[in-house]
Amino acid sequence: MSPPLRINAGRLNDTLQETCTQWGALAAPSTGMCRLTLSPEDQETRDWLVSECKALGCEVQIDQMGNIFAIRPGTAKDKKPIGMGSHMDTQPAGGRYDGILGVQAALEVLRVLNENNISTHCPIALIDWTNEEGARFPGAMMASGVWSTKSSTSLEGCWDTQDKEGMRMQHALQEIGYLGSTPCDYRENGLEAHFELHIEQGPLLERASKSVGVVTSVQGMKWFNIRVTGIEGHSGTTPMPDRSDAMVTASRLITAVRDTALKTELGVATVGVVNSDTSSQATIPAGVDFIIDIRCSTDDMVESLATAIFDAFKPIIAEEANGTAYEITRSWGLPESKFHKHCIETVRASALEEVGEDQVMDMLSRAGHDSAWTSRVCPTSMIFVPSKDGISHNPHEYTSPEHCALGAQILLNAVLRYDEQVKTGAY
Amino acid sequence: MSPPLRINAGRLNDTLQETCTQWGALAAPSTGMCRLTLSPEDQETRDWLVSECKALGCEVQIDQMGNIFAIRPGTAKDKKPIGMGSHMDTQPAGGRYDGILGVQAALEVLRVLNENNISTHCPIALIDWTNEEGARFPGAMMASGVWSTKSSTSLEGCWDTQDKEGMRMQHALQEIGYLGSTPCDYRENGLEAHFELHIEQGPLLERASKSVGVVTSVQGMKWFNIRVTGIEGHSGTTPMPDRSDAMVTASRLITAVRDTALKTELGVATVGVVNSDTSSQATIPAGVDFIIDIRCSTDDMVESLATAIFDAFKPIIAEEANGTAYEITRSWGLPESKFHKHCIETVRASALEEVGEDQVMDMLSRAGHDSAWTSRVCPTSMIFVPSKDGISHNPHEYTSPEHCALGAQILLNAVLRYDEQVKTGAY
Numbered sequence: 019m020s021p022p023l024r025i026n027a028g029r030l031n032d033t034l035q036e037t038c039t040q041w042g043a044l045a046a047p048s049t050g051m052c053r054l055t056l057s058p059e060d061q062e063t064r065d066w067l068v069s070e071c072k073a074l075g076c077e078v079q080i081d082q083m084g085n086i087f088a089i090r091p092g093t094a095k096d097k098k099p100i101g102m103g104s105h106m107d108t109q110p111a112g113g114r115y116d117g118i119l120g121v122q123a124a125l126e127v128l129r130v131l132n133e134n135n136i137s138t139h140c141p142i143a144l145i146d147w148t149n150e151e152g153a154r155f156p157g158a159m160m161a162s163g164v165w166s167t168k169s170s171t172s173l174e175g176c177w178d179t180q181d182k183e184g185m186r187m188q189h190a191l192q193e194i195g196y197l198g199s200t201p202c203d204y205r206e207n208g209l210e211a212h213f214e215l216h217i218e219q220g221p222l223l224e225r226a227s228k229s230v231g232v233v234t235s236v237q238g239m240k241w242f243n244i245r246v247t248g249i250e251g252h253s254g255t256t257p258m259p260d261r262s263d264a265m266v267t268a269s270r271l272i273t274a275v276r277d278t279a280l281k282t283e284l285g286v287a288t289v290g291v292v293n294s295d296t297s298s299q300a301t302i303p304a305g306v307d308f309i310i311d312i313r314c315s316t317d318d319m320v321e322s323l324a325t326a327i328f329d330a331f332k333p334i335i336a337e338e339a340n341g342t343a344y345e346i347t348r349s350w351g352l353p354e355s356k357f358h359k360h361c362i363e364t365v366r367a368s369a370l371e372e373v374g375e376d377q378v379m380d381m382l383s384r385a386g387h388d389s390a391w392t393s394r395v396c397p398t399s400m401i402f403v404p405s406k407d408g409i410s411h412n413p414h415e416y417t418s419p420e421h422c423a424l425g426a427q428i429l430l431n432a433v434l435r436y437d438e439q440v441k442t443g444a445y
Numbered sequence: 446m447s448p449p450l451r452i453n454a455g456r457l458n459d460t461l462q463e464t465c466t467q468w469g470a471l472a473a474p475s476t477g478m479c480r481l482t483l484s485p486e487d488q489e490t491r492d493w494l495v496s497e498c499k500a501l502g503c504e505v506q507i508d509q510m511g512n513i514f515a516i517r518p519g520t521a522k523d524k525k526p527i528g529m530g531s532h533m534d535t536q537p538a539g540g541r542y543d544g545i546l547g548v549q550a551a552l553e554v555l556r557v558l559n560e561n562n563i564s565t566h567c568p569i570a571l572i573d574w575t576n577e578e579g580a581r582f583p584g585a586m587m588a589s590g591v592w593s594t595k596s597s598t599s600l601e602g603c604w605d606t607q608d609k610e611g612m613r614m615q616h617a618l619q620e621i622g623y624l625g626s627t628p629c630d631y632r633e634n635g636l637e638a639h640f641e642l643h644i645e646q647g648p649l650l651e652r653a654s655k656s657v658g659v660v661t662s663v664q665g666m667k668w669f670n671i672r673v674t675g676i677e678g679h680s681g682t683t684p685m686p687d688r689s690d691a692m693v694t695a696s697r698l699i700t701a702v703r704d705t706a707l708k709t710e711l712g713v714a715t716v717g718v719v720n721s722d723t724s725s726q727a728t729i730p731a732g733v734d735f736i737i738d739i740r741c742s743t744d745d746m747v748e749s750l751a752t753a754i755f756d757a758f759k760p761i762i763a764e765e766a767n768g769t770a771y772e773i774t775r776s777w778g779l780p781e782s783k784f785h786k787h788c789i790e791t792v793r794a795s796a797l798e799e800v801g802e803d804q805v806m807d808m809l810s811r812a813g814h815d816s817a818w819t820s821r822v823c824p825t826s827m828i829f830v831p832s833k834d835g836i837s838h839n840p841h842e843y844t845s846p847e848h849c850a851l852g853a854q855i856l857l858n859a860v861l862r863y864d865e866q867v868k869t870g871a872y
Contacts, residue, residue, distance in 0.1 A: 109725055111677075153725050182724075220682030239681065241726055250538070250839040253715035253738045254666065254812040255647030258707045260835075265716050266703040269696035276693040280685045288680035289692050290728045294719055297609075298536055298580050299668055299736045300812075301717045301838045309726045311680045385681040385727075408687075411728045412677040 022371070023130050025430055027423035030126040034422065037063060037122075038114040050413020051114055055107035055149040056084065056187070061194035063106050064146065070125060071144060074132050080198025081207060082173060083161035084148040084191045087200070090128055092141040097440065100138075100433055101209040101396075102127060103145030103162070103388055104216060109153050113415025115217045115405070115422070121146050123215045123426035130430060139441035140210050142433060147388040148196075155179045155187045157350060162388035164202045166395045170351075173202055204395045210440060211361055212392035213432050215401045215425040217417045219385045221408025229377040229424060230369040231402030234362055236383040236390040237285070238320045238354035239313040243347040246271065248340075250296070250304035261302060262341030265294060267334065268306035271344065274330040275310055284323040285314030286384070309349065315382060317354045355390040360445045361399030361436070368431035369401070372424060385410075397445070401428050449798070450557050452857055454850035457553040461849065464490060464549070465541040477840020478541055482534035482576040483511065483614070488621035490533050491573065497552060498571060501559050507625025508634060509600055510588035511575040511618045514627070517555055519568040524867065527565075527860055528636040528823075529554060530572030530589075530815055531643060536580050540842025542644045542832070542849070548573050550642045550853035557857060566868035567637050569860055574815040575623075582606045582614045584777060589815035591629045593822045597778075600629055631822045637867060638788055639819035640859050642828045642852040644844045646812045648835025656804040656851055657796040658829030661789055663810040663817040664712070665747040665781035666740040670774040673698065675767075677723070677731035688729060689768030692721060694761065695733035698771065701757040702737055711750040712741030713811070736776065742809060744781045782817040787872045788826030788863070795858035796828070799851060812837075824872070828855050 041063045042053030053059045064086060068078050071088035079087045089099050104120025124144040131142065147165075152158030160176055163169030171179075177188035191197035200207050218224075223231050248264035272289045279287035288311045295305040310327065314320045328346065335344060362380075369378045381402060383390075392398045403425040406416040439445040468490045469480030480486045491513060495505050498515030506514045516526050531547020551571040558569065574592075579585030587603055590596030598606075604615035618624035627634050645651075650658050675691035699716045706714035715738045722732040737754065741747045755773065762771060789807075796805045808829060810817075819825045830852040833843040866872040 109728065110723065151725075152727070158727065218682070219679045221684070221687070237681070251835075252646045252812055252837040252839075253717060254664070254713065254740045254810075255645070255835060255837060256713070257648075258703070258710075258713055260648070261703075263703060263715075265719065266700055269699040269716075272696040273693055273700065276685070276688075276690060283685075286681065286683070286685055288690075288727075288729055289696075290680060290721065290723055290726050290730055292692065292719055292721055292733075294717065296537065296717055298578070298838065299583075299717050299738050300579070300585060300715075301536060302715055303717055304839070306719075311726050313681045383681075385679055408678075408682060409676075410679040410682060411725065412731070 023134055023430060025126050025130050025423060025426045027419065030122060030426050031419040031422055034114065034118060034122040037066065038118065042108065044111065044413055048413045049114055051108040051112050052110050053106065053108045054110065054154040055151065056190040056194055060107055064196060067146060071128065074128050076128065079200040080196055081200040082198060082202040083164050083176065084196035084198065085161050085165060085202060086146040087207065088144040090131060090142045092138045094139045097140040098208045098210045099141035099143035100436055101143045101145050101212040102429060102433060103147055103212055104214050105147045105150035105388060107149060107151050109151050109411045111413055112411055113413060115415055115417045116219060116410055117150055119217060119417065119422055119425065120215045123429050126426050127430045127433060138437045140437050143209065150388055154181045159386050159388050159391055161202065162391040165204055166391040167203055168391060168394045209392065209396045211397040211436055212389060213361065213399060213429060214387060214389045215429045216387060217405045217410065218402040219405050219410035222381060223402060223404040224408065226379060228379045229373050229404065229421060230428060231379055231381040232362060232366045232369060233383050233400035233402055234357050234380050236355040236387060237313050237315050238317040238352065239311065239386060240320050240324060240351040241349045242310045243307065243349045244271065244310060244344055245305060245307050246342065246344045247305045248342045251302040253300045253302060256302060264303050264306045264342060267338045267342040268292065268308060270334045271331055272308060274334060275327055278327045278330045279323060282323060282326050284319045285312065287312045287323060287327060313384060352386050352390055355393045357393050357399040358397035361397045364432045364436045365399045365401050365428065368428045368435055371431050372427055401425055450561055450857060452553050452557050452850060452853045454846065457549060457853050458846040458849055461541065461545060461549045464493065465545065469535065471538065471840055475840045476541055478535040478539050479537050480533065480535045481537065481581040482578065483617040483621055487534055491623060494573060498555065501555050503555065506627040507623055508627040509625060509629040510591050510603065511623035511625065512588050512592060512629060513573040514634065515571040517558060517569045519565045521566045524567040525635045525637045526568035526570035527863055528570045528572050528639040529856060529860060530574055530639055531641050532574045532577035532815060534576060534578050536578050536838045538840055539838055540840060542842055542844045543646060543837055544577055546644060546844065546849055546852065547642045550856050553853050554857045554860060565864045567864050570636065577815055581608045586813050586815050586818055588629065589818040592631055593818040594630055595818060595821045636819065636823045638863055639816060639823055639825040640788065640856060641814060641816040642856045643814060644832045644837065645829040646832050646837035649808060650829060650831040651835065653806060655806045656800050656831065656848060657855060658806055658808040659789060659793045659796060660810050660827035660829055661784050661807050663782040663814060664740050664742050665744040665779065666738065666813055667747050667751060667778040668776045669737045670734065670776045671698065671737060671771055672732060672734050673769065673771045674732045675769045678729040680727045680729055683729060691730050691733045691769060694765045694769045695719065695735060697761045698758055699735060701761060702754055705754045705757045706750060709750060709753050711746045712739065714739045714750060714754060740811060779813050779817055782820045784820050784826040785824035788824045791859045791863045792826045792828055792855065795855045795862055798858050799854055828852055
């Protein structure tokens, strides 16, 4: 192998911090971000990214879901690109690392390859996946799901999704100039492999005093919409024993979700969103909606936990029987994703080039990622670096500059290593 | 006494139904209403009301809170008007009777007085009180509170109140042309007495098979804003035992509110509104807000129930101690209101003119009303008519045409009877 290339840690971290400060930063001193997908801030970030990649000689393709593929040519004529993908959008009150680090690291890799005049066998692609967060247009990992053709929501279904203001996603793509013509379909715009550097978003690496997670799978997850219905009434005049109070029943069910997850130890279950039918303090609401997010290591455990939760609902509904009922709709699910042996090996070897074995551990991802979808149609793995206190989806999200740089270096190593294996015909 | 005047039941009910159908009706076949205060629908209703009253020879004054005083002159030069007040605004999904019946009945009284060329001693005023519901601009019975000068919120405070879209109430009054110049202050624009016909909004008259409630008081009420704070986190990556989940804690507190009210039997306590800090299903929210509405027959019982509820919160917070906390802000309160002996007598006698003693009962109001505020500065009482199944603040709210007409007739009787007593110097 040629002498090892080094990423420029200062440039990586400066570029990451400067672009976050410029586009979507929450008011200082917070280092939080609000860069909702396809917002003006997202557009500016995209425009900058496209211009940087073009300056590096990449061919930039925008697909029908606004995914950006910036492709640095390789020498082989018959090879698809090796992808380095993640996302630049954030939660409404998110941090600077979730997704953003993966794309910034990919850009740094492209810069290093250019500076060193490296010719790769396969083309190398940076990918910015649209709407990973699902925070503006409901449906996380939406555009990588369409690209994989394995998501239950079609291209047209995603285009029809509306944000809170009722804007259709297709229109939002058009408005910021990112409704591209490249098919959003891996069969027409495919990848040789997909690598993603991401922060862990959990406390496990930090607790184990490790620097790198070699991600072998993504846990399964399902979301359920629950609607509880009771009978609307006046808060002053409806006697307590006569009430059929959807709010109280929903509250008891939300408590049961947590208690069941804690007791069964099958995985995690969360209610993050609740909405009452009325905005009046003086009205017993007729209906309350909430969403349960269930995640477990395997699909079977997801099913078991969901069953245990809905079993726990039954006695509560029986007790609140005075006209209260509930219905369940499954809104979304991502089956357990097992990553590819070759990509896992590549990431592990690339990490061990940089740090000792005591610093590296295999792990599964407890959050969903675009890589969960890519893994269904091309060899995929991920590199995790530690999140301070395990905090994510929060302005306090933090990963040290050293860990950001280490992750980017491993991403560079992995891409070159995988390319070498393809060239030699091993993969 | 002169031969008894009769209200025109057909005209009253037709006018009520037609104006509801025209301005603010929910889509048929619902007979529900959404006529939020100072909305375009409210404006059209007001414009119609003002024009009807002017056609009857009334002098119409609009005060600084948009309250409409339509005054039919009396013969005495030194007397303030005897008021017949209620409100034309509704909840976002309310009915056709709550408030609306009281104003429509007052209009019918004015029509009957005119048709019969009746000269009263005191002027007789129809009053449409602004924002009784507090559904658009938070703060129920807002404008009668300002008029009474006994509310904790000043005129300027009310003007500064904003709706969900951030529009200031003063601006909303201006926009629909109802920011008047008459002082909103009983000392400058006072009443001799205030009578209000209203639906019961509860099941007690119906259960007792009575037609008329003579209202002797309004129960005390207080609203508390509760904010529960935990630690935000990712729904997939934060282990269950590590969580400080504001949603689960809030749910347990909401359940405790209901359980405490049920157990202590001191009164009613309701949570109608809940809001989570985040709109992401994938985030454990850092904070959840909800409002508790407590109502009891006496102020002491309100205090006792509030104390019992907050005592019940303590062990829950101790159990959820993992960083969860809560704070309480008192947002609003209406102390118990005792109505005036003379007005109560007048309503009772007026009811007994129409129906037998077995059809009439004294009762307290479990809902707040503008009369609660007027009672603090002028003799006041209310007439209740039955609500089908006790339902109110709901599109299914219903009071029969017969009961609407009976209530209007008693209102007419009461106004004439009170006027006679003032004329003779008895009151």
